[in-house]
Amino acid sequence: MATAFDFMGAKAMAMSLLALFLFVGPSEEKVYKVGDSSGWTTIGNVNYTAWASSKNFQVGDTIVFEYNKQFHNVIEVSKADYQTCTAASPLATFTTGNDSISIKKTGHLYFICGFPGHCGAGQKVDIRVLKLSSSASPPTSLVAPSASPTATSTPAPSYHNNNSGLKTSKALYYFIPVIVSVSTLVLSCL
Numbered sequence: 001m002a003t004a005f006d007f008m009g010a011k012a013m014a015m016s017l018l019a020l021f022l023f024v025g026p027s028e029e030k031v032y033k034v035g036d037s038s039g040w041t042t043i044g045n046v047n048y049t050a051w052a053s054s055k056n057f058q059v060g061d062t063i064v065f066e067y068n069k070q071f072h073n074v075i076e077v078s079k080a081d082y083q084t085c086t087a088a089s090p091l092a093t094f095t096t097g098n099d100s101i102s103i104k105k106t107g108h109l110y111f112i113c114g115f116p117g118h119c120g121a122g123q124k125v126d127i128r129v130l131k132l133s134s135s136a137s138p139p140t141s142l143v144a145p146s147a148s149p150t151a152t153s154t155p156a157p158s159y160h161n162n163n164s165g166l167k168t169s170k171a172l173y174y175f176i177p178v179i180v181s182v183s184t185l186v187l188s189c190l
Contacts, residue, residue, distance in 0.1 A: 085119035
């Protein structure tokens with residue numbers, strides 16, 4: 001025969017499991033607007049090196065470049081082309097004025113503005129993507145634009161203008177049925 005103590009212990013265990021699923025859950029993707037509120041520009045002397053070094057980019061995060069497409073673009077380049085501000089051999093070109101780029105691999109991503117003189121004036125950014133955990137397998141591509149590099153890309157749903165980045169919780173939706181199932185199973189054992 002079950003006692004009140006057994007019921008309370010099982011209830012506490014169910015609540016603990018629920019809390020564990022809610023707070024530990026999957027890692028969250030972040031969306032970063034390059035340059036925060038300034039965006040991708042030569043106006044205002046934005047320090048993109050300082051901006052990027054204040055972030056902890058991870059695989060799965062998204063970087064968003066917002067800019068006036070009449071005066072700027074975004075060119076992904078090699079390290080050598082980044083250092084010399086050369087846009088002649090782009091890895092990818094983005095021209096929509098609101099480009100979202102999903103990070104797919106660890107390492108460095110190098111971006112410059114291809115308009116004459118802009119990169120030399122500081123409109124370039126080195127995105128350093130932190131290493132994956134040992135259990136994750138890295139994809140083969142470093143970035144995957146939301147559309148073909150020269151096509152109009154779909155903007156990210158929103159962005160965050162501080163160091164933490166926007167935490168998206170779409171993966172949590174996959175865990176809700178698990179949380180409900182586990183909670184129901186534990187409570188049905190009472």
